[in-house]
Amino acid sequence: MNHHLVMEDAPAFISGLVDAADRSIDTLVDAPDGGAAALAHRPAMGRLLAMATVYTQPDSRHYLSAGLPGLMMGCVARLEYLQGPTGLFDGTNLSSPPDSAFTINDACMALEIMDAPAGLSAGGGLAEIATRLRAVVGRITDALLTGGVHTPNHRWELCAALARIHSLHQSEGVPRPELLQRIDQWLAEGIDQLPDGMYSERSPLYATAVTNPSLVAIADYANRPDLLEHVRANLAAFLPWFSSDGVTESLFSRRQDQWFRFNGEAFQLLYRRLASQDGNGDFAAAAAWLRQFPLLEPAKALARTRLDPWLHLQLPERESALGGGELPAAMTPGHAVLSSCGIHRFREARSVATIFGGCDDVASGVGSGLASNPTFLRFAHGDAVLTDVRLSRSFFDLGPFRSQGVSLSDTGVRLTEDVSANFYLPLPVDKHREDGLYALGHEGRFSAGMDFGNRPAVEHRLGTSITVIPQMAEGTVELELGFEGAHTSFAIELTFRPGGLLSGVEEETRGQPGAYQLTTGTGEYRVGEDVIEFGPGIAADADNPPAYNPGEAYRYLAGTNATDGVKVYITGRTSGSVRLAIRGRSVS
Structure with a gap:
C-alpha cells in the first residue's frame, strides 16, 4: 500500500457539516410543533439543539428561518411537560439522574450556542426559548448534584452535565463550587480504563456516545485536562479495529453493540479533536478517512464543532493511503491485540x-x-x-x-x-426432611427444590x-x-x-x-x-x-x-x- 502526506481543506469540512445538518433539519420544518408532541425528553432536546444550531449558523439554509423559533418552542414545552417534581425526567429508568444528564448536556450546549455572539445576533427569536430552557436546567441541577447512577459510563455523563452547568453559572457570575466538588468525588473513584486503553464496558458505542465525549467536556468545562490522557489511550487502542466499510469491531463489547455492526463515524470528531490539539498524525489520518461515512447526527456534530475551537482547525499533516477509500497505515497493522478483551486481528x-x-x-x-x-x-x-x-x-x-x-x-x-x-445421586440420610420439601436452589443449569449442594453428583x-x-x-x-x-x-x-x-x-x-x-x-x-x-x-x-x-x-x-x-x-x-x-x- 502506497502512502503520501496530505493536507486538509478545513472550510470544506465545515461546509460539509452545515450541508448535512441542513438536510437533517429539512424533514422537521413541515411537522407540527417540529414533531415534538410525542417525543421523549432526549430526542426532544436533541431536536431543539439541532434547530438552534442551524438557526444561528450564518451559512445554513435555515439561518434565521421564520418557522424554526416556533418549532423550538414546541420542544421546550415538551421538556417542561415531561420534567418531574424533582426536575428529573422519566424514561425506561424512572426519575433517572444519568438519563436526564444526557438531555441536560444537550441543553447546556444549546444555551451556549444561543448565548454566543451568533445566537445573540439572531435577535429576539431565541430569547424566550433560552429563558425557558435555562429554567429547565435550573430545576434539575440539585437532583443531578445529589443523584446516583447504575453503569460505569453514567458517572462521566453525569459529571459532564455538572461541569457544563458549572460553566453556565460561572458565566452568570453566580458560581456553585459544590458542582465541582461532586465531580471530584466521582472522579476520585478512578476512570475505569483497562491497561490496553479500553474502558471496562469494552464498548465502541459507549466510548463514542458517552465516556470519551464526557471526559472531553469535563476536561474543558471543569479544567481537568489530565482526563484527556484517557481519551488519547482509548482512541489509540481503537485505531486497528476499523473495517474498510467504516464498521468498528464491537464483538468484544460488554454492552448491546456486541450484537450489531457499529458505525465508526461516531469516532470522527473525537479523532479530530485530539489530532488538532496534539498534532497527532495517526489520529488525523483516522479523522480524515472517517469523513467519507455520513454522520448520524450532523447537526449535533456541527454544534460540537461550533463550541470546540479545536474541531474547526485544519487537521495536521498525516499519512494517507493512495486510492481514496483504503484504510491508512495507522489503522492497518499486521497484528493488533487487545489483551484485556481477548481479541486479536491479523491483516495482510x-x-x-x-x-x-x-x-x-x-x-x-x-x-x-x-x-x-x-x-x-x-x-x-x-x-x-x-x-x-x-x-x-x-x-x-x-x-x-x-x-x-x-x-x-x-x-x-x-x-x-x-x-x-451433573446427574445427582440420593441425599445422605442425615440430610433427609420428613416433609420431602427441600429449599429451591439453582445448580448452574436449572432450579429445583432438590438441595443440590448436599447431594453427591456424577459429573x-x-x-x-x-x-x-x-x-x-x-x-x-x-x-x-x-x-x-x-x-x-x-x-x-x-x-x-x-x-x-x-x-x-x-x-x-x-x-x-x-x-x-x-x-x-x-x-x-x-x-x-x-x-x-x-x-x-x-x-x-x-x-x-x-x-x-x-x-x-x-x-x-x-x-x-x-x-x-x-x-x-x-x-x-x-x-x-x-x-x-x-x-x-x-x-x-
Missing part, C-alpha cells in the same frame, strides 16, 4: 482475520453488562465477508462454545472452554479447544478443533454477509431450513471478484444435526442470539480433532 493485503476469545463467565445467565457473543472468528477478503464462525454442541443445552481462555503462540491463537453438567465434562492459525501472506486461516470428554455432536456455523453466491454446498432442510451444509470438498462464497473458500466438509449424519443451538438460557423463553446472513454448517462428532481452512482470493 485484502484479507482480515479477527479472533475473539474474551467472553465473560455466563454461568449465572446471559445478561446486560457481560460479553457473551459466541462468535470466535470473523474473516473478510475484500467484499466477501464471513461475519461469524460459531461452534454449537449438543451438551446438556449449555449453549455454544464461548472461550474462557486465550493464548498466543508462534503458530496461532488458542481458545479454550470447559463445561460440565459429565466437555473440554473444547480451537486453535486459529493465521497464514495471512496466503490469505488463509486454519482452524484446529480438539475435544476431550463427552462424545456428542457438533455443528460449525459459518455466517456470510448477504449479497454473494454460494457454491459447493447442499441446501439444508432438516436442521435449519434456508441454510446450507458442506458435506464434502470445499465450498465457496463469492462477492464480485472476491472469494472465500472454506472446507473440507464432513459427511452428513442424521445424528449430527446442522443447526445452531443458542442454549437453554435463550430457548426457554423462545429467545435466540442467532446471527443474520447466509448460513453454512459443517457437522461432526466430538472425538479426536477436526481441521478446517478458510482462504480468501480474488478471481482477477
Whole structure:
C-alpha cells in the first residue's frame, strides 16, 4: 500500500457539516410543533439543539428561518411537560439522574450556542426559548448534584452535565463550587480504563456516545485536562479495529453493540479533536478517512464543532493511503491485540482475520453488562465477508462454545472452554426432611427444590479447544478443533454477509431450513471478484444435526442470539480433532 502526506481543506469540512445538518433539519420544518408532541425528553432536546444550531449558523439554509423559533418552542414545552417534581425526567429508568444528564448536556450546549455572539445576533427569536430552557436546567441541577447512577459510563455523563452547568453559572457570575466538588468525588473513584486503553464496558458505542465525549467536556468545562490522557489511550487502542466499510469491531463489547455492526463515524470528531490539539498524525489520518461515512447526527456534530475551537482547525499533516477509500497505515497493522478483551486481528493485503476469545463467565445467565457473543472468528477478503464462525454442541443445552481462555503462540491463537453438567445421586440420610420439601436452589443449569449442594453428583465434562492459525501472506486461516470428554455432536456455523453466491454446498432442510451444509470438498462464497473458500466438509449424519443451538438460557423463553446472513454448517462428532481452512482470493 502506497502512502503520501496530505493536507486538509478545513472550510470544506465545515461546509460539509452545515450541508448535512441542513438536510437533517429539512424533514422537521413541515411537522407540527417540529414533531415534538410525542417525543421523549432526549430526542426532544436533541431536536431543539439541532434547530438552534442551524438557526444561528450564518451559512445554513435555515439561518434565521421564520418557522424554526416556533418549532423550538414546541420542544421546550415538551421538556417542561415531561420534567418531574424533582426536575428529573422519566424514561425506561424512572426519575433517572444519568438519563436526564444526557438531555441536560444537550441543553447546556444549546444555551451556549444561543448565548454566543451568533445566537445573540439572531435577535429576539431565541430569547424566550433560552429563558425557558435555562429554567429547565435550573430545576434539575440539585437532583443531578445529589443523584446516583447504575453503569460505569453514567458517572462521566453525569459529571459532564455538572461541569457544563458549572460553566453556565460561572458565566452568570453566580458560581456553585459544590458542582465541582461532586465531580471530584466521582472522579476520585478512578476512570475505569483497562491497561490496553479500553474502558471496562469494552464498548465502541459507549466510548463514542458517552465516556470519551464526557471526559472531553469535563476536561474543558471543569479544567481537568489530565482526563484527556484517557481519551488519547482509548482512541489509540481503537485505531486497528476499523473495517474498510467504516464498521468498528464491537464483538468484544460488554454492552448491546456486541450484537450489531457499529458505525465508526461516531469516532470522527473525537479523532479530530485530539489530532488538532496534539498534532497527532495517526489520529488525523483516522479523522480524515472517517469523513467519507455520513454522520448520524450532523447537526449535533456541527454544534460540537461550533463550541470546540479545536474541531474547526485544519487537521495536521498525516499519512494517507493512495486510492481514496483504503484504510491508512495507522489503522492497518499486521497484528493488533487487545489483551484485556481477548481479541486479536491479523491483516495482510485484502484479507482480515479477527479472533475473539474474551467472553465473560455466563454461568449465572446471559445478561446486560457481560460479553457473551459466541462468535470466535470473523474473516473478510475484500467484499466477501464471513461475519461469524460459531461452534454449537449438543451438551446438556449449555449453549455454544464461548472461550474462557486465550493464548498466543508462534503458530496461532488458542481458545479454550470447559463445561460440565451433573446427574445427582440420593441425599445422605442425615440430610433427609420428613416433609420431602427441600429449599429451591439453582445448580448452574436449572432450579429445583432438590438441595443440590448436599447431594453427591456424577459429573459429565466437555473440554473444547480451537486453535486459529493465521497464514495471512496466503490469505488463509486454519482452524484446529480438539475435544476431550463427552462424545456428542457438533455443528460449525459459518455466517456470510448477504449479497454473494454460494457454491459447493447442499441446501439444508432438516436442521435449519434456508441454510446450507458442506458435506464434502470445499465450498465457496463469492462477492464480485472476491472469494472465500472454506472446507473440507464432513459427511452428513442424521445424528449430527446442522443447526445452531443458542442454549437453554435463550430457548426457554423462545429467545435466540442467532446471527443474520447466509448460513453454512459443517457437522461432526466430538472425538479426536477436526481441521478446517478458510482462504480468501480474488478471481482477477
